Amino acid sequence: MRVPNCELCESEGGEILFRHPNYRIVRVMGIEGESYRGFCRVIWERHVKEMSDLTSDERGLFMDAVFRLEAMLRQTLHPDKINLASLGNLTPHLHWHVIPRFHDDATFPKPIWATVDTLKAPPAASSSSSSLSAPADSRAGFNVDWAETVRRAFQQ
Ligand SMILES: [Zn+2]
Helix, strand or coil, X not given: CCCCCXXXXXXXXXXXEEECCCEEEEECCHHHHHHCCCCEEEEECCCCCCHHHCCHHHHHHHHHHHHHHHHHHHHHHXXXXXXXXXXXXXCCCCEEEEEEECCCCCCCCCCCXXXXXXXXXXXXXXXXXXXXXXXXXXXXXXCCCHHHHHHHHHHC
């Protein structure tokens, strides 16, 4: 059921990677998605305030999706760490942030919500390697189409 004036009812909240009747998995877009490669959210469709408002089966379904997504992101992007977070103080949709973290990302090792004044500059393209024309994020694992891998895995 769509509720008027709810941000996550009126928009998907990102690029859809998988849609289940009870939840959706989206790729976070915009500056957050650009700053944190592989950043996804698993969003519960119904308005529910807390995890303890779900039935045991619903919690199992929800967390299974979160952990499958985590596993996919680990396999495709080889992050240094995965951050899982459920905050949602402003939206009535329970959602889990699944955030691959890399030692050289914008705020590592702080939470990604560290304030802007602590943001580091993105790593500069290396001029000493032979890959002069490659983009700055072309290190191992960064050219993998992780979003397509997630889509395919969840459709099986
Ligand atoms: Zn809503």
